[in-house]
Amino acid sequence: MSTSNALTARQILQDPRRNRGTSFSQEERRRYGLEGLLPPAVLPLDRQIARVKAEVAALDNDLQKYLLLSDLQARNDTLFYATVMSDPAQFMPIVYTPTVGEACQKFDHIFRATRGVYLPITARGRVDELLANWPVEDVRFIVVTDGERILGLGDLGVGGMGIPIGKLALYTACAGVPPEVCLPVMLDVGTNNQALLDDPLYLGLRRRRVRGEQYDAFLAEFVEAVQARFPKCCIQWEDFANFNAVSLLARYRDRICTYNDDIQGTAAIALAGIYGGLRITGQKLSEQRFLFLGAGAAATGIAGLITQAMMQEGLSREQALQRTALFDVNGLLVSSRDDLADFQRPFALDHAPVDRFVDAIQALRPTGIIGVSTVPHLFDKDVIEAMSALNERPIIFPYSNPTSRSECTAEEAYRWSDGRAIFASGSPFAPVTFNGRTFVPGQGNNVYIFPALGMAIYATEATRVTDEMFIVAAQAVAEQVSAADLEKGLIYPPQQSILEASLRVATRVANFIHDRGFARASRPADMAAHIRACAYRPDYPGIVDFSVAA
Template sequence: MSDKAGSRENVLQPLRGPLEIRTRKRGVWVLKNPAVNKDLAYTRAERRALGIAAMLPTAVHSIEQQVRLELEHVHAKRDNLERYIGLISLLSRNEVLFYRVLVDHLAELMPIIYTPTVGDACRRYSHILRQVRGIWLTPDDIDELPARLREYPYDDVRLIVVTDNERILGLGDQGAGGMGIPVGKLALYVAGAGIHPSKTLPISLDVGTDNTELLADPEYVGYRRRRLRGEGYDRFIAAFVGAVREVFPAAVLQWEDFAAEHAYRLLSEYRDDLPCFNDDIQGTAAVVVAGQLAAIRLTGTPLREQRILYIGAGEACGGACRLMRATMRRAGVDARAIERAQLCLDRRGLLCASRRELPDHKQALAASDAVLAHHGLTGREQTAEEVIERFRPTALIGATGSPGAFRQSMIEAISRHVERPVIMALSNPGSRAECSASEALRWSEGRALVATGSPSADVVLEGRRHVIGQSNNCFVFPGIGLGAIVAQLPRVDDDVFAVAAEALAECVSDERLEQGALYPPVDELRSCSERVAVAVIRHARALGLVGDASDEQIERVVADSMWDPAYLPVTS
């Protein structure tokens, strides 16, 4: 470790995009390339030099004027799906302007570019597609994957978001439409953490679909086969990982929206081969734990006394349960208390050691007989209400995709035992949430600290305004990505997500906590991402990966790495 650390003492350098654009191309190509195009913001000198003076009206606009006009276009659309189509079309026409609009109006536009609107876009993808983005790989490419990756126009890719499209949000298998997720996610990496667009790559592993509606749609643009499974799927993934290591050896890879049966296995299998993580498991976990840590600041109930009940045992709840254990260990909580602190319920009941045929990812969450006995449980309880009455959780966290999974009787039960229960209804889109924020507050008589996975309006109850924080992975994944890239992490270990959660919890102001919000407002995303990235690099320093860089050096490098969307001079 010391030799490795010593050899890397001077590698902490900012991640930067280009400082100018030099091109020998002229004329219409300049206006058709989204990385170069400025629309009416080209200076008169640039117009003459690039041979486009006669192709544009005489007005020269500032980027501020352009942002105002683009917002006019957005507001003139009839619904959010049309707004999404317009904004993605802008991204395909003028990259800098798209990101300037997004950064300046993040709170308004993030629900359009990403959840919940991106879910509608994924469902309608083949019918709204205007211009493709990213790289598309199918099983037919298995012997040529490095060559396919080299078709991408940028060769210094540092961040890849890849999906096989099987578990898109709470919508299931969306086939080729799943590409909307990597595109939207990378837009948030750029807007939230300032990672330059040329360093990013969205990838769809289009291995087919079992969605019969898509296969029957004559307009479907994807690989028109039943979904590849078994050994063939595993060979394809292995070939893909090998190709990434060959073509983009400095890239961090984020697995996105893989089905649970693959998500845990692929993360475990490849996390030592290249720096990678699964945001659905680990990013969600970090955000959930951050909300818990923020709540502790308000309630004063120490971490060792927290009792958390998860409704759902998939990637989100499973990841959160694991990370909370790690967070408790970091805080010095004893092993027995950690074991007793969390329980998970799925459709069949409590996850416990006596249940047969639990998949591996659920076995790790199962409570022992001793834990059940400690809480007066048998494992045969029929309802969540029975478990709540005996376990007396301080927090109820759901990621089921099932509207109404949090019943009034459940919220009332937890509120009888806890003065300020934490209620997190995480499922996206909002129509699939376990309950609404207003329901959680009404049923808890206004005492719950509520967070939702989709944006939620403030709730006024008996004259008091409750601010609802959004438990959105965007608060951690951009900063984790930036920190991992700058630190050149060879492995994204579990403690990365623990330090990210701790950093995010500290981003919530005391005033906002008093209003009931467990998360910062979305318009503070860039500052949150900066703090998360700094925390990740400090963790890398503790591992000996970035030498003895001071806190001030780390903060400066992170700040210098965050691209602020602005036009560059274009010369021929």
């Protein structure tokens, strides 16, 4: 075997898109110079999956499971996605939240194979040059973060890269977006986390965060470079601090194909849960009142989408805004407060100040409370009992994640409401048995929204993302919850069927994109069939040309 053949074989085995590991046939091994480089047995994909599952099952630590799967993704994309998609309910909490939070916190100490593109602000003026090093020319999705507000964990600097990597894995696993069109990006503008700056293993820039004009110019250069190099690319902003998240979305949403999952995706999954809960109560959205614990970008995003959805049911904007209230560390958001940000002011009520959340419940009489505070245990017994006294079926949504940040547990919500709560949380909780009845808590996970939205954008080559698309997605999610699931208290489709659910949501959103004239691609005669044809399915293709240039 020549040196060139040996190099080609090595490249094949080290390329996660080409590598099939022990599934290479004997003919392929001879053709590509792989003989002797693999054990003799030829195993089909399903047997490889079984082996990975056995490896995962042998571990009793979720972070170790995360690392095992990350290593697998670095060497064999097909096997990684085939494994995750074989049992999404089992693997999503490992690949993404809640385990990804710990992985981000320990990123510098567990770093293995690199993935994605890191753009430090020290490369300002050369962003396009760095993006050019990415080997794929047709990138359709970039999930990008600057690491400042990772989940509910705060500033994790360059360790925030775990979030774009995990999000894009779910684009593929949950909705079939081809993995080769996805690019995770980390914008390293420094960190204000002193523990990271003092850590000799920290992998990011050792400087305080850049703010103001330098930051804005760096972000603008990034957006311009993406538009020039990847003209069909959608940019998803992820885990930016509230003031940057809101301003970036406002600046670019009407100029490019972009959205913020923390604001719009979280809003849509909350709205989907509300729609699902209203299928239990038989009421209309426009008849509800909601009180939020937390008043950041997520809270205002949810409140804003609820407002728009209520307006679709006939309320005026003013009427709809009167049915949403926000509560933060300084109390109820009221018009007399002088500490409110511009994005919070539309939701400030003409009301006397209220300093305790339970008192705000008594004063405003909400039908639902939504927690996006990232502070655990704030939905205490007094809060749940107050909601239960006002409502036959109180809506209790502690959406903060990871699990350690949830405003209450599922067991607390069901027990303190005497089994009457309509419950959903941001992180998973096990089924709860109370008074002889078993409840299955729903997880208000954005995974029901952003992968499906991504598939719709991919299939239509959309030029914009609008709030109305998220309302359509929320409605499509809620409609798929069966009567049997509702009876168990489950207000989202089972995660085990997430791919089917996502493809149906994507079909609805894609039709909406075409209806509103945002599609670049031609409209197919059968949208559902087109979406399915676009979807990635993890399998090894027939014999292909694995030349070095491939």
